[in-house]
Each structure stands twice: as structure tokens, then as C-alpha cells.
Amino acid sequence: MSFELALLGFALLIAIGILLHHPSRNLGLPSLLIFMAVGLVIGNGEFGFVYDNLQLTSTVGAIALNIIVFVGGLNTSTDNIKVAYREGGVLSSFGVVISTIAFAVIIYLLLGLPPIHCLLFGAVVSSTDAAAVFSILESKKLKLKEKTDTILEFESATNDPVALILVVLLTELALAPGTMPSLASIGIDLVLQITVALVFALLIGKLCCWLLNRIKLGEYGLIPVFILACAILATYGSEQLGGNILLASYVVGVVIGNGVERGMEVSRHFLNSLSWVAQALLFIVLGLQIFPQELLQVLVQSLLPALLLIVVARPLAVQLCYLPFRQASWRKRLFISSIGLKGATPIVFALIPAAAGLEEADIMIHMVFFIVIISIFVQGGAIEPLAKKLNLKLEEQQESNEKQPQ
Secondary structure: OOHHHHHHHHHHHHHHHHHOHHHHHHOOOOHHHHHHHHHHHHOOOOOOOOOOOHHHHHHHHHHHHHHHHHHHHHOOOHHHHHHHHHHHHHHHHHHHHHHHHHHHHHHHHHHOOOHHHHHHHHHHOOOOOHHHHHHHHHHHOOOEHHHHHHHHHHHHHHOHHHHHHHHHHHHHHHHOOOOOOOHHHHHHHHHHHHHHHHHHHHHHHHHHHHHHHHOOOOOOOHHHHHHHHHHHHHHHHHHHOOOOHHHHHHHHHHHHHHHOOOOHHHHHHHHHHHHHHHHHHHHHHHHHHOOHHHHHHHHHHHHHHHHHHHHHHHHHHHHHHOOOOOOOOHHHHHHHHHOOOOOHHHHHHHHHHHHOOOOOHHHHHHHHHHHHHHHHHHHHHHHHHHHHHOOOEOOHHHHHHHHOOO
């Protein structure tokens, strides 16, 4: 297929997905399902077109994920970070590790896979998905007491870096099982990735803010282009220096979003649109890469792990993470335990071992697909009813009172 035909095809798919976006919001479904469904219907031989390119899908997924995380950071206020960084930070780091181990034990007991493969599977599905969380909270117009929604949003926006580090490390170990690194080297590598990403992204972000606040660009349309250029420098520059690219994406987004004083309204509109394009491309490509006939082979096999992830692994990780936060009510802890939405991120992470050539990784991709779908319908559908049941939903009057200065 020529480049022009491929471009026409993707433009058509994106247009169809956007037209279906409004009815999907009315049903409370994230755009993930709509765009992915479009890819599933159009591709894989249904209309004489077959797409099967793990390397390209993995590359598109990684780039799109960087853009989505960056724009998520751009729209995160420092006030929300001050509220959520303690609880959300523990959930997005220790919570990911605990969830990985708990789900690995479940997979080992159910499927009997090698331990390293079980840990890899656990790492792939350990993080919550920012796009899915934001989409469902926005579509439901849901605001929660005790800043529960803010903590969920912060956790989902910041837990991808730790999960990515685990997936990459465990993929390397699964491909070369005889080269087990020491815990000290793993710890050093983790600290190095986090430190380099934080420092480099902070420097580039501060430099971007300083330049834009002092150089008054006459054309407002140049401001978002400059911001995007700085984001690329921060993320991929950090990666070249050994930093974690997703953490760098989020940090540079937060710094720029809270530091640039001029033209940010225009920039947010432009970059939010870019994020939508990235999401559309990501979900459609993932839909094209999934083969329906192979999905059916792992349907029954995926049901019990998906349910145990929801009712065992996630709640265990959250309850352990909340041990230091005794002031948090049991309602809040129960709600966060129950809402660990999965989205496109686990599928993108599952592509990493598949693209690296790990045996039977394609089975993991299709199982993860079902886990994501079950999570969206079960956990996504439970958000509003559970919030009401636990008396965590803020009414309009309560919401306006909370926003008033103390």
C-alpha cells in the first residue's frame, strides 16, 4: 500500500472515530473503545486489508503515549499536585510494584507460566490509564469528596514511568534469563532514570518558560509550536541521557503548563487537539494490530485473571499503600481500590516484549486486550454508582463551597 493510500485510510478512520465520540460519551464509554473498534472492524482482512506490523505499532504507540502524557502534565495544576502528590505518589510507585507482584502470583497459580513471564505480565497491567480515567470522569462530570478524583488523576498520570521501567527490565530478563542483574544495579538504574528525567525535563521546561515570558512573540500561533519543540527536546533528550521518557514528558508538561504566562490558552487548545490525534492514531493502530480470530482463543482464559486483578491485586496494592495515610477514610480507600482503570497503556506495554521477539508475547497482547475491555466496563461502569453508594460524590453546592478560599 502506498503512503498516500495509507494516509487517506487513517484520515477516514480518525474522522469516523471522531463522529462516534459524542454518542460514546453519552454512554459513558471512553474514546478508546470507539477508535479501537473502528480499527478492529476495518482491518485484518475484513475489507481486503491486512495490517500486521508489531514494530510500527510499538513505535506509534510509544510516540502517542509520550504526547498524551505530556499534554496531561500540561493540564495539571501545581495546586492539584500539592494535594495529591503524597498519596498519588505512593500509589504510582509502590502501588505499581505491589500490583505487579500480586498479579504475577495470580498468573503463576492459574497458568503456570515461568515466574519471569508472570512478573512481566503483572508489570504490563500494573498501571492505571490516564486517558481512560480522565475520559470517564469528564463524561460523568464527576467530582469527588476528599479530593479522591484528584488523587486518581495524579496516580494515573504518573504511574506509567515505573511500569515502563519494570516492563523493559523484565523483557530483557525474559529474553536472556541467565543474565539476572543484582538488586543494587536495578536500584541504581531506577534512581538514575528518575533523576535524569526529573533534572533534564525541569531544566528544559524552566528554560522554555523563561524564554517565552521574556521574548514576546508577535504571532501567538508560534507559542504552541515552540512549546512542542521544547517538549520533544526534553523527552527524547532525557531518553538519550538515560532518563525515563514518560516521566520526562509529564514533568516538562507540568513545568510549562504552570510557568508560561502568555498564550497558554491558545497553546492548550492546540496541544489538546494534538493529544486527541495521538489518541486516535494510537487506538486505531492497536485495533488494527489485534486479530479477532486470535482474541476468541484466549477469551475464557482471560476472564478469571481480569476479575482477580480487579478484586484482589489492585485492592491489595492500594490498601498496603494507604497504611501510612491513616487520615484517609475507609470509603476513599475502598473507592480507589475498586477503580484502577486500564486503557491503551497496558496494550502498548504488551507490545514491547512482542516487538522484542519474546515467545508467545502475542498471546499476552490478546489477553491484555480482554483485561482492558473488562476493566473499562466493570470499573468504568462502577465509578458513579460506587461514588454515590459510598457518599463520595460532591453535589454542586458542596463543589462550589470547596472551591471558595479558606
